[in-house]
Amino acid sequence: MREAANTPDLASRLETWAGTDPVRLDVASTVNVLARACGEIALLIAAGPLAGAMGASLGADNGGGDVQKELDVRCDTIIREACKAAPVAALASEEADVAIPLDPEGRLLVAVDPLDGSSNIDTDVSVGTVFSIRLRPETGDPTADAAFLRPGREQLAAGYVVYGPHVALMLTIGEGVDLYVLDPARRRFMLVKAGVRVPEEAREFAINMSNYRHWDDRVRAYVDDLIAGRDGPRSNDYNMRWIASMVAEAHRIFMRGGIYLYPGDDRKGYAAGRLRLVYEAAPIGMLMEQSGGRASDGETNVLDLVPEKLHQRVPLIFGSRLKVERVERYLTSGWGHSERSPLFSNRGLLSA
Incomplete structure (x- = not known):
């Protein structure tokens, strides 16, 4: 994929945005970690049947009550391991019954659907990852489910990655929405459009x-x-x-x-x-x-x-x-x- 010389990548954009603000620096670090995890998931999905029977049902329900597939579990593991390197106090995943404690000193909470649309795995239709980042509560146990039971307006950042003909990341850090595309050669998300707006008219x-x-x-x-x-x-x-x-x-x-x-x-x-x-x-x-x-x-x-x-x-x-x-x-x-x-x-x- 050819890119313009002045096209910034996700990490540099986040670095500029964060500056020296401690909360923003933590958000930037966490988004970068999640982006790298999604890059790894993209490779796994792209391998398709070569990676094994990823669409096979495990015969067990996830935390939300749906039947898990092998790829659901693999993606959940990738994200969970990646978040251990971020300032994340707890991770809530659709694939887990309860919130998972991570860094006791972490400032943030992450909620994630590791693989949205997993029923499409066997038919090679686009699937994705959805994530949400917010501050841990000032009081109470940050690793308890209750820490996540707050209105969505308290989110600091949110985004999704769609694994399609190309791998795209749609991200907001509270200042509009930006679209990034994964450069498969360097495994870095590159900005392709800032300030994305939903078209008002469509039939x-x-x-x-x-x-x-x-x-x-x-x-x-x-x-x-x-x-x-x-x-x-x-x-x-x-x-x-x-x-x-x-x-x-x-x-x-x-x-x-x-x-x-x-x-x-x-x-x-x-x-x-x-x-x-x-x-x-x-x-x-x-x-x-x-x-x-x-x-x-x-x-x-x-x-x-x-x-x-x-x-x-x-x-x-x-x-x-x-x-x-x-x-x-x-x-x-x-x-x-x-x-x-x-x-x-x-x-x-x-x-x-």
Whole structure:
């Protein structure tokens, strides 16, 4: 990959940002450690079946209650070992039941989903890593689960790495969102775009339509109006996307705009959706807000939600701000009647 002579790498950008501030220096050190770990994960993923049966189920549940795959565990180990070299008091991982104590003198806490979208491993579809960094509490045990049960607005940094045709890092340190790409020759993340903004207009939405029959009527109303296309209240045709990898969905939205929805539904265990507030919703929420987008549980900005437990799940809607706010109106104003044309007020998905 050829780079411009003046393209800075992640480490130098963080060094300039941190200056001599002790907290910023710790954040910079931790982001660098996580980036190196993700570079190692990228190599493992790129090896595919040559690295073994990475998509094999281990027959055990992780901390969030999902079945673990071999690659989930390998990625979790890589990140856990890497964080031992950072000023991190405790690590909360989607793959662990409880928070893991690390450096007793560490100033920071890290929450991570080591491998988002692992169901896609065998089909060679993009997967990713999501992380969140915050200060340890001033009182109480920093290694206890309770240390992580704070609103997402307290995050100091958040980001994700998507392992696709190229390996990309989307990062916020509270001053906008920057996009880096991994230089495979030197294994360093290079800045390719500073100040990323979520495009405001896009005719794309991401949702798993196979769950249509399980959704709340208000969610159906919103999706029906999109599917009605140019003949419906939106007066535009829309394309639907569904990758089953939240990080890949988020990256597409950063590049092209649109909206992603994973609502709760009436299936057992899905009333509150399936995505985790601490590991997934909060960091994605910070990235979205820092780039002009929005992330919500359908009523409330996810950054304002206070987790009640480490592996708490929440409905998650994120993307272009105006689109997310429109969905919130559907969900809070009663079936979205205020948004819909009378022609479609009683029309189902498959009706003529």
